[in-house]
Amino acid sequence: MVFYIFSFALVFSALSAVSAVLAALISRVHSPQGHFVDVTGGRLHLVELGAAQRPGDPAIVLIHGASANLEDMRIALGDHLAPQGRVILIDRPGRGWSERVGGKDAASPTQQAASVREALDTICVRRAILVGHSWGGALALAFALDYPDRTAGLVLLAPTTHPWRGGISWYYSLATTPVVGPLFAHALAAPLGLMLINTAGSAAFLPQSGPPDYVTRSASALVLRPSAFLANARDVAELKSNLIAMSPRYETIAAPVVILTGDRDEAVSPDVHARALAKAVPQARLEVLPGVGHMPHHARPERVADAVREVMQSVKSPADQVTDS
DSSP: OHHHHHHHHHHHHHHHHHHHHHHHHHHHHTOOOSEEEEETTEEEEEEEESOOSSTTOOEEEEEOOTTOOHHHHHHHHHHHHGGGSOEEEEOOTTSTTOOOOSGGGTTOHHHHHHHHHHHHHHTTOOSEEEEEETHHHHHHHHHHHHOGGGEEEEEEESOOOSOOSSOOOHHHHHHTSTTHHHHHHHHTHHHHHHHHHHHHHHHTTTTSOOOTTHHHHTTGGGGGSHHHHHHHHHHHHTHHHHHHHHGGGGGGOOSOEEEEEETTOSSSOTIIIIIHHHHHOTTEEEEEETTOOSOHHHHOHHHHHHHHHHHHHHSOOHHHHHHHO
């Protein structure tokens, strides 16, 4: 027995050392590209593009999904949205280069929305159009529910909005298992993940193909660092229970909402999520994109930009209101 324990400890130590080296290399290759903003409990990493067209115009805030960071949204939408106004891209807490703020509730879309609101306060953004993809759609909805006066509108891309039947992928379950999860994250997530990352990245885009060099350009490997891997898994593992609490409140959202989802999305069911949300939110408009999978912002970026423009035009800025009066 002692021999087996010693052997396990030796192998774990070796794998942990390799993983630590890989995590350091990943961090060096994909260094922060924006700036940091202090919030309660730590700081968030932001990138800013474009500029407000008129005083009082809402900013456009891009919120990425699970297993991603702000670079995914910048690749797809940065060039399309920057001409429309001030664009803020945010690494969600514990993802990319943002710290894991929020304590025991860090995986809650509501808590993450509170951290985003703090960051927007710091950079003097009073109102925002939130563009949320997948898990980021839940955060955008939480923001609209808790800060209606700060929400000019929502554009939701293949959003996760309601509890679903079934479970989650095995690696999320494994990573959130006590003791075993941290051991896996610190010993195997980086070496195993780097071997599979290109295949997993391609699968996320089906039936489309991803952009050239997507894994490198999107800094996807940042999620393989132990702390980010565990944060990502916890976000996904706790999402269903958080949506059970949030979803009965959707009917109170008064801001304009555009929902874009693909009819070939195999990751987030359009029926369970997008269509159900469209029925629940009075000001929601649903558009189902034919032949599109789980990444509509990459497959149809022009359509997303049009949706943002549509919401922007439907919202009167404070400057307009003063002029009208």
